[in-house]
Amino acid sequence: MPTASKKRVRDNDWLRIAAMLWRLSPVRVSALILVTFAVSVVPAVQLQLTASAVQSVADAVAAGGADGFTGRILVVGLLIAGVSVAAHLFGVWHQYLDSVLRLHLATAVGEQVMRKGTRMDLQDYENPESYDKLQRAFQESSGSNIHQLFADTLSFARELITIVSVSAVLFSWHPWIALLILLAPIPSALAQMWYGKKMYEIEYDRAADRRRLLYFQYLTTTDHTFKEVRLFQLGDFFIGRYRELVQRFLKVDRSLNRRQSLAFGLLGMISVLAAGAALIYAMLATTRTGEIGQLAGYLQAIGVVQGSGHALLVGLAMLLQNKLFVSNLFELLDLPERQIRGGQRKFPAKLRTGIEFREVSFTYPGTTEQVLDRVSFTLPAGNCVALVGQNGAGKTTLVKLLTRLYEPTGGEILIDGVPIQEYDLTELRGNLGVIFQDYIRYEMSVRHNIGFGAVEQLADTGRVRAAAEASGADSIVDTLPDGYDAMLGRHFENGSQLSGGQWQKVALARAFMRGAPVVVLDEPTASIDAEAEAEIFGRFRTIASTSTSLLVAHRFSTVRIADRIIVIEGGRLIEQGTHSELMRQDGHYAYLFNLQAAGYQPEPATEAVRP
Numbered sequence: 001m002p003t004a005s006k007k008r009v010r011d012n013d014w015l016r017i018a019a020m021l022w023r024l025s026p027v028r029v030s031a032l033i034l035v036t037f038a039v040s041v042v043p044a045v046q047l048q049l050t051a052s053a054v055q056s057v058a059d060a061v062a063a064g065g066a067d068g069f070t071g072r073i074l075v076v077g078l079l080i081a082g083v084s085v086a087a088h089l090f091g092v093w094h095q096y097l098d099s100v101l102r103l104h105l106a107t108a109v110g111e112q113v114m115r116k117g118t119r120m121d122l123q124d125y126e127n128p129e130s131y132d133k134l135q136r137a138f139q140e141s142s143g144s145n146i147h148q149l150f151a152d153t154l155s156f157a158r159e160l161i162t163i164v165s166v167s168a169v170l171f172s173w174h175p176w177i178a179l180l181i182l183l184a185p186i187p188s189a190l191a192q193m194w195y196g197k198k199m200y201e202i203e204y205d206r207a208a209d210r211r212r213l214l215y216f217q218y219l220t221t222t223d224h225t226f227k228e229v230r231l232f233q234l235g236d237f238f239i240g241r242y243r244e245l246v247q248r249f250l251k252v253d254r255s256l257n258r259r260q261s262l263a264f265g266l267l268g269m270i271s272v273l274a275a276g277a278a279l280i281y282a283m284l285a286t287t288r289t290g291e292i293g294q295l296a297g298y299l300q301a302i303g304v305v306q307g308s309g310h311a312l313l314v315g316l317a318m319l320l321q322n323k324l325f326v327s328n329l330f331e332l333l334d335l336p337e338r339q340i341r342g343g344q345r346k347f348p349a350k351l352r353t354g355i356e357f358r359e360v361s362f363t364y365p366g367t368t369e370q371v372l373d374r375v376s377f378t379l380p381a382g383n384c385v386a387l388v389g390q391n392g393a394g395k396t397t398l399v400k401l402l403t404r405l406y407e408p409t410g411g412e413i414l415i416d417g418v419p420i421q422e423y424d425l426t427e428l429r430g431n432l433g434v435i436f437q438d439y440i441r442y443e444m445s446v447r448h449n450i451g452f453g454a455v456e457q458l459a460d461t462g463r464v465r466a467a468a469e470a471s472g473a474d475s476i477v478d479t480l481p482d483g484y485d486a487m488l489g490r491h492f493e494n495g496s497q498l499s500g501g502q503w504q505k506v507a508l509a510r511a512f513m514r515g516a517p518v519v520v521l522d523e524p525t526a527s528i529d530a531e532a533e534a535e536i537f538g539r540f541r542t543i544a545s546t547s548t549s550l551l552v553a554h555r556f557s558t559v560r561i562a563d564r565i566i567v568i569e570g571g572r573l574i575e576q577g578t579h580s581e582l583m584r585q586d587g588h589y590a591y592l593f594n595l596q597a598a599g600y601q602p603e604p605a606t607e608a609v610r611p
């Protein structure tokens with residue numbers, strides 16, 4: 001994993017942030033810069049005024065009374081009050097502009113990150129390395145680090161202007177005292193900078209472990225995981241793993257804190273001694289010159305320079321750190337998108353010949369194992385083809401290739417004789433009604449859960465109802481208080497929790513809602529009872545009689561309704577034909593069929609013999 005120091009820092013990040021903020025609100029950004037400048041010269045003006053105030057009073061005391069000095073004292077006093085009022089108002093204005101910009105930025109960045117997420121390819125999510133990168137960047141999606149970087153840059157500029165303007169006043173009084181006051185905060189700030197940098201490097205390398213920590217917390221605190229964790233009594237195990245990780249963090253952090261305290265103690269001592277020396281020097285110098293006002297100025301300056309100098313150096317470290325965080329975000333935004341590209345061709349409203357997998361091979365990116373090996377078969381137009389095979393045989397992978405979530409590494413897929421990549425990708429996906437094994441249970445209304453199959457038709461209750469009737473979800477909806485507008489799930493108020501099979505019927509309705517010429521169902525009925533399944537497929541064959549469908553299934557009662565059955569094993573097509581043809585062949589399919597049938601019979605119907 002790259003460490004922060006190895007990570008390339010790109011200098012145009014600042015320009016990008018500046019451009020981003022400028023686009024959000026040019027007026028506010030300009031105002032903020034102006035106000036920052038105004039605030040930054042206040043300490044130098046105050047220093048000068050303090051010296052004048054004390055000197056005026058000292059002169060009046062020395063002259064034996066305020067007579068002749070009242071005007072001067074009043075002017076200086078009023079100026080001090082005026083500057084304080086201005087500083088206060090500028091401060092309030094600064095805070096207001098800053099918080100408004102932060103809100104705008106958070107909204108804009110959050111949306112940009114979500115948009116980016118929708119434009120990435122599946123392989124970016126399925127590959128642990130790129131997923132890690134994605135997650136790291138998604139953590140920046142609040143835009144807080146971008147804002148922080150902008151705020152840090154402004155504070156850095158403010159402190160710099162403050163120091164320069166205060167130095168100008170001090171140098172005009174006494175260069176050596178000025179130098180001593182200016183150098184005093186450096187040692188302690190260096191110690192802090194070192195600590196900040198170290199901490200960032202450690203945190204950067206911890207990203208994966210931090211996610212693991214969150215995962216253990218998730219496992220012990222969510223409704224999805226509760227039953228299994230409680231019944232397998234895994235709570236203590238996960239807490240143990242959590243504690244182990246936290247202890248490891250703690251050990252590293254403790255050692256770092258020890259070293260930091262040591263460095264801080266020693267270097268901070270140098271700073272304190274230097275400030276003390278500056279003060280003694282100033283007392284001696286002003287005793288000689290009688291400029292008692294300047295002594296008050298030096299005293300104030302030590303505080304200001306200590307604060308600003310420290311803030312400047314530590315701010316610089318923070319600036320570089322936040323820049324690295326922001327670099328993560330920009331790295332995400334710069335990641336190549338949609339590497340899988342489509343062509344110009346429109347998708348046929350109805351397939352003429354069908355879909356052909358020709359010598360299709362596939363190896364997942366970043367792996368070496370070939371999970372599909374020269375697979376060839378056809379899905380004739382209007383037919384229903386079932387894919388069967390044991391776990392890990394490659395069935396879902398075939399679906400991912402047909403939906404162009406991945407590109408085959410060998411061979412090609414043809415739709416009506418045309419290579420799949422020639423079709424417009426949005427058209428292609430719009431014409432596929434697909435439900436994956438790990439379909440989403442949207443914690444939203446029934447209407448959304450079904451209507452997402454054709455999101456532009458969400459308000460069309462007739463169409464949503466028809467899809468629900470096709471999948472058998474209508475009877476579930478009838479029992480819900482708000483019908484199609486009833487909330488599903490338990491994450492939000494008034495949600496109804498469905499059973500596994502009921503959720504699956506709703507998901508199936510989503511695929512039917514699409515009314516697509518090609519329907520792909522990956523294990524669509526695994527949780528649905530046998531009777532309902534037979535009914536659904538009976539209806540499905542009628543509704544989808546004009547569509548071409550691909551069905552991945554383990555239950556042979558589902559499989560046998562298909563016009564054609566493809567048997568995959570270890571990434572290779574080993575048999576294909578109709579149910580009766582395959583049974584006659586008495587090969588792998590017949591073996592699996594008999595095995596399953598035997599499970600339902602009191603006595604084995606046919607002995608399952610492994611081919």
Ligand SMILES: Nc1ncnc2c1ncn2[C@@H]1O[C@H](COP(=O)(O)OP(=O)(O)OP(=O)(O)O)[C@@H](O)[C@H]1O
Pocket residue numbers: 126364367371389390391392393394395396397398437
């Ligand atoms: N994202 C991935 N990266 C690397 N390998 C993968 C990935 N997804 C699946 N595989 C591997 O590809 C092979 C085929 O997986 P696939 O999901 O296609 O099987 P399947 O036939 O659908 O299995 P099941 O019946 O269990 O759903 C398996 O060996 C699996 O480990």
